[in-house]
Amino acid sequence: MKMRRVFLALLVAIAMGTAVPVTAQVPTVQQAISAYLSALPADFNGIAAPALKARLDAGEKIFLLDVREATEYANGHIAGAVNIPIRTLVANLDKLPPRDAPIVAYCGVGTRGAYATMALVMLGYTNVKNLGLGLNGWTAQGFPTVK
CATH class of the missing domain: 3.40.250.10 (Rhodanese-like domain)
Known part of the structure; x- marks a missing residue:
């Protein structure tokens, strides 16, 4: 039972560690999309x-x-x-x-x-x-x- 808890804790730690880089990129993508949309010409290209x-x-x-x-x-x-x-x-x-x-x-x-x-x-x-x-x-x- 103790081994199962250690394994589960390890999985959670790994999952949290790999999620950080993905969420760190979100503002960059949002900024790029926002810049594109705000610069659209009247004819929308x-x-x-x-x-x-x-x-x-x-x-x-x-x-x-x-x-x-x-x-x-x-x-x-x-x-x-x-x-x-x-x-x-x-x-x-x-x-x-x-x-x-x-x-x-x-x-x-x-x-x-x-x-x-x-x-x-x-x-x-x-x-x-x-x-x-x-x-x-x-x-x-x-x-x-x-x-």
Whole structure:
């Protein structure tokens, strides 16, 4: 019985000791999120399909970042888009243009694109937008895709 109490006390001590570093990081994460949210521009880092199409048609050099999975990308994407699935984005930052270059991230409906936009802004990219409604919004306007 005494051995069981010692073992239980040891487990509690270990659990408490490992919990401290995790809770110590919470304010840092909260501060980063707070800084991001308080700095959101009026357009919330978004761009509508017609505005993006007009800028591309005008010859503006915009890095199109398709954050969908490779199979989704293969089924159709905006011409010139580079596919970096969202789960691999941080590991592939070297494939992105300089941090001040215009980047438009997109996915199927806008959710993953928004996550990618937020991540890139938090990593110091200053000219990133999310395509509102994603590729679905693009094709709903009748704009072309390629395979």
